[in-house]
Amino acid sequence: MTVKSTNPQGALGVETVGMTMRFGGFTALDHVSVGVAPGSFHALLGENGAGKSTLVKCMMGFYHASEGQLMVGGHEVEVPDPRAAHALGLGMVYQHFTLVPSLTAAENLVISRGDTPQVIDWRAESENLRAFMAKMPFSVPLDQPVRALAAGEKQKLEILKQLYLGRKFLILDEPTSVLTLEEADEVLGHVRSLCEAGQISVLMITHKFREVTAYADEVSVLRRGKLVGAGKVADLSHADMAAMMMGDQAPAAPADRAGQSGAPVLSVSGARALDRSGLKDVTIDALNVREREIVGIAGISGNGQMEFMEILTGQRPVKAGSIVVNGTSYHATREEARINCVRYLPEEPLHNACAPKMSVTENIAFRSFDMNGSGTRFWLSNSEMRCRAAELVEAFKVKTASLDSQMASLSGGNVQRAVLARELTGEVDLLIISNPCFGLDFSAVAEIRARIMDARNKGAAVLLMSEDLDEILELADRVLVMSEGRIAYECRADEADVATIGHHMGGHA
Amino acid sequence: MADQPLTGGGTGVFAADGWQAALARRSEAVLIPLGALLAGFLVFSLFLLILGKSPAEFFALVYKAGFGTWFSWQNTLSRTAPLLFAALCVALPARLGLVVIGGEGAIVLGGVMAGGLAGAITGLPGPLAIPLLALTGGLAGAAWIGAVGALRHYRGVNETIASLLMAYIAIALMNHLVEGPLRDPASLNKPSTAPLADHLRIGDMPGMDVHWGLAVGIVCCLLSWVLIERTTWGFAARVAGGNVRAAQVQGLPVGRLIVGFTALGGAFAGLAGAFEVAAVHGSANGSLATGYGYTGILIAFLARHNPLALIPVAILLAGFEASSGLVQRRMGLPDATTLVLQGFVFIAILLSDTLYGRLRIFAPERWGRG
Ligand SMILES: Nc1ncnc2c1ncn2[C@@H]1O[C@H](COP(=O)(O)OP(=O)(O)OP(=O)(O)O)[C@@H](O)[C@H]1O
């Protein structure tokens, strides 16, 4: 494919030619050629571990490709480090925010510039910023601390920051995973209009076909490090894209719900704890999760779900109330969790459930390293840990260069799989999960949901907190809505009405 | 599952790393500290040149006085023991992600407690009394640094600052005790506790002029390594050090681990104080606070908190300390010169911390051609 170099408004054309990346004996990218025409919006699809992040890290100079070239504006270029990429006009927006929360939007923009003088003339800078904002199709409040901005505003600010820094080619790595549907639409709509105006070209990694169809012009699909398909979005259906992503492997069929719910496993009554701001309380008045039942907690993030999870994992001290598991009072010690077979799957597993610098083997051993059959042990058994890790990595199809790789080197989806492997193996009586499918490709989502349903059918009580209402409606037997630190609404899943739930999520009850 | 043989690691799901990649990752942990050490030496050489002294002469003297002869080796090795203990007091809490820099306090307190007790148990036979002295020193240190851990976990007090301030308190406490309640009236110009009875003193190991503290220190390093790498307690501590949130979600007793590991580190430092009293000084006095605790910080960082690596690094630094007298006499450099050297090395070590994961030669994923 040949790509025109630039267009008059400045958007850059960027192309990789035969990009190959090997980690030791493992080939993460195999001669991948992707071209993004100036001013176009290009989507990059692929299952978890396909090599999407690796490709863009090679483009940005975080990694050095083993083979292949990068063409920017029609010329072959070298990018030894991210700074070189920035100098060429390439910028990247990550899944997670990189802004300084305590500084205002204006301060964040000014300090992000490499050439900020020792003494900053704030008056002149804010003049400049205002002039800059006036030219932009969208804006954010400049003088509030970033901490006070909503997720969508923050992501808009990240994009504004790239424009402010004069970037002409933007890479977005799963930019909408922390946004609500409306926020995602707003942000991507603005990005799209910038592309149409010819100001930037965009390469966006995503797992959401909806976003590809709605915003992208062209799409490239990776599978196991190889480019397996590309084309105009207009010519492709979701089924075509899914087929390219998965090849001939069929995604897991949704598991059927089987069996009636039984006796309560988890009962929470009157549990009260401070929320993360330290100013308000999160209160769970009464909540039961029964055997062979999935209770879904819907709600917009930041309404106390994280605090509730921390109460249940023993990370947040409770001021009052009781938590009872299998009829006895529960304080989330390791022993209680083991005796009652309680397993946790917190959101963002790399941050909340893994030690990023320890190996995959060690991370998989977190739950079992001190177990010897049904007793406990004092001496570590490295060989047993390795065996177990090898087995689980195989069974849950975790893609990793080796068992000794650092957990942090795994792709997002594979971290999720590894943690799931650790937590779902063995007998499970109570499973507490938060946003299990964040950042996963559709087949991984299907597989993980099937595993959760399977755990339920085998008798587990499952408490599922999720921001994805579809996920809750698909999996749950009973739906609860959390709003402003309380359970605001409850209904049976088969009688659930999306409008009513949405109403309670918004706190307008 | 226990005795099932290891099947080439889950065939086909992942490829094995090349041995070059594995070697590269491992050498990072050795070569970066070594580079930092050399960089520190280099800057120190410049410092000497500015003073008009010859760096070559300096390092030749260090070699001669620290490692040149059997006699100088013995001198070096006698100073190694307290450094090993002091470094363990930094390295063990560090595995939990804590930076404890007040080992000096535990040394001083362990020494003064052992010295005080020695006066009261002269009636006991040596084989009984000497372990009792060591135990007392260890317990004093454990309580002191364990308190730092407890403050950290239960009250959120920064452990670095707390341990440093508590070291000052410990030194003041020691001065108070040896100048007041525990003072031997016969100690005129250097207030001390009463000299230890001969049968309470710890002697030298057979065939050399080095007291038993060295052997005990090396054994403690080996045991610490086993604890961290081979036991479930050590694994739990590494998990908590790697990500405390993950450790909490797993229900690991993070508080007990923190208090336990800081107390164990403190116990080693307290033991150093007891050895200094029973094997070197013969009584507890101001000489206990000679900065072993601070040199221990440098050693632990150079060894990347690996208890086995502490041993060679402690010997190296002990050699520098052993040579400071000769350097002082021959080159007319003040005693503090060794401290200046340690300071340069320490800064280089702290700076080198930013290099991990950044140097292409240690990162197989960035080998490529570019
Ligand atoms: N630094 C590294 N060392 C070893 N292996 C790595 C490293 N970085 C990535 N990999 C491996 O390369 C493969 C591709 O990873 P990459 O992060 O590019 O996937 P991805 O397509 O972005 O997946 P996801 O959708 O889950 O984010 C994975 O199998 C991963 O384990």
Ligand SMILES: [Mg+2]
């Ligand atoms: Mg990725």
